Amino acid sequence: MYRRSLLAIAKLRVLSLLCVIALSSLFSVSTFAANSIDGIRVWPAPENTRIVFDVKQKPDYKFFTLSKPDRLVIDFTDTKNTVSLRSLAVNDPRVKLFRSSVSKGKTRLVLELTKSYQLTVFPLAPAGQYGNRLVIDLYDKNRSQKNVSKPKESVGDIIIGIDAGHGGEDPGSIGGKGTYEKRVTLAIAKKLQKLINNEKGMKAVMIRSGDYHVDLNRRTSLARDKHVDFFVSIHADAFHTPKPSGASVWVVTKSRAESELSRWLLNREKKSELLGGGGGVIKNTSDSHLALALADMSKEHSLGVSFGVANNVIKELEKITTMHKKTPQNGNFAVLKSSDIPSILVETGFISNHKEEQNLIWSKHQQRLADAIHNGIKNHFMAHPLTGSYFASVGYKKHKVRSGESLSVLAKRYNTSMSKLININGLKSNSLRIGQTLKIPRTG
Numbered sequence: 001m002y003r004r005s006l007l008a009i010a011k012l013r014v015l016s017l018l019c020v021i022a023l024s025s026l027f028s029v030s031t032f033a034a035n036s037i038d039g040i041r042v043w044p045a046p047e048n049t050r051i052v053f054d055v056k057q058k059p060d061y062k063f064f065t066l067s068k069p070d071r072l073v074i075d076f077t078d079t080k081n082t083v084s085l086r087s088l089a090v091n092d093p094r095v096k097l098f099r100s101s102v103s104k105g106k107t108r109l110v111l112e113l114t115k116s117y118q119l120t121v122f123p124l125a126p127a128g129q130y131g132n133r134l135v136i137d138l139y140d141k142n143r144s145q146k147n148v149s150k151p152k153e154s155v156g157d158i159i160i161g162i163d164a165g166h167g168g169e170d171p172g173s174i175g176g177k178g179t180y181e182k183r184v185t186l187a188i189a190k191k192l193q194k195l196i197n198n199e200k201g202m203k204a205v206m207i208r209s210g211d212y213h214v215d216l217n218r219r220t221s222l223a224r225d226k227h228v229d230f231f232v233s234i235h236a237d238a239f240h241t242p243k244p245s246g247a248s249v250w251v252v253t254k255s256r257a258e259s260e261l262s263r264w265l266l267n268r269e270k271k272s273e274l275l276g277g278g279g280g281v282i283k284n285t286s287d288s289h290l291a292l293a294l295a296d297m298s299k300e301h302s303l304g305v306s307f308g309v310a311n312n313v314i315k316e317l318e319k320i321t322t323m324h325k326k327t328p329q330n331g332n333f334a335v336l337k338s339s340d341i342p343s344i345l346v347e348t349g350f351i352s353n354h355k356e357e358q359n360l361i362w363s364k365h366q367q368r369l370a371d372a373i374h375n376g377i378k379n380h381f382m383a384h385p386l387t388g389s390y391f392a393s394v395g396y397k398k399h400k401v402r403s404g405e406s407l408s409v410l411a412k413r414y415n416t417s418m419s420k421l422i423n424i425n426g427l428k429s430n431s432l433r434i435g436q437t438l439k440i441p442r443t444g
């Protein structure tokens, strides 16, 4: 079976090769090469540089490295290069120079490097706006050390991981007027970063801070390395017709979280630290039921926080933009998959809608969106502060209920609302007990 299909593929290859030869004899010119390099993009990032070659057809290539000085050499068989190499390396810290030579139809590209890097080279099939590509990733060798986690200092800051969707080679959705989602998400992310860093008790960590690609697994592992307490991923929606509009907020589906969870449990020795507070116990217990229960608690907690923040962010977004969905949506986004870190994904509007595309590139509207996300996150953590956080110490005054005091009396006295008191104290009804301690928000 296997052999026969291989044979079939081989036959197909021969056929397609014959076709190419037949076509090439029809269209051959003196500088004929079957393939050509038609574009080269260089995306420097903090930990790596991605170099992308646009090639007309599936690339036939070989590569090797040389040292003293460090170089990467790529030979493209039967390929001509049409791209000017002169200024390609100008903004990159890892590649000093691109140069090329041609012999027997083969184009040799030499990348002169500043030092030796860990590298991966792989072809990509046509996708979206792109045709065939060859991708080279140069990774810093001390990449993992750079992000070695150091224990969070006990200043009580809540660390908010801000993930600007897409980036670099991946533009995300593209609006009718040519707006790239990756630019909108980064602009909003930067505004949100500023708001959070100006807020006492909160600190922002940017998962991406420039126009480069960070792969999805790396996004969550960065969040873990940086001890992120809450993760917000920013995107803009798109549809194939221009009509849909409005914002929506997504949380991870339970089933996704569950399948991730079962994966973790399979190799919990290695990954137990991912499960937060229960990690130490999970590692040391052979009782799989206990391990499951602990992991479950951590997951439930994380889903609860995700929903809590999602609801608060929706409340704020409603004030400044139309909503596509008025309740948190269950999503299956890879970037939300780490159920150990509470996360939301905010679709800030439809880039495929003409009016919203205009809004999304408007700095003032981006600011409003950032404000709404910031307020939503803050409101949640003020009402449900994490143990030991700054918000836990300042978010509330305490009030011990005395005889004759009702919820409405207290709401009036403290210039707040009954529903807010019910919400932040997790009350099941309007009735209070004498001696009961209530949390009272400092700002109405």
Ligand SMILES: [Zn+2]
Pocket: 165, 166, 172, 173, 181, 235, 236
């Ligand atoms: Zn997106």
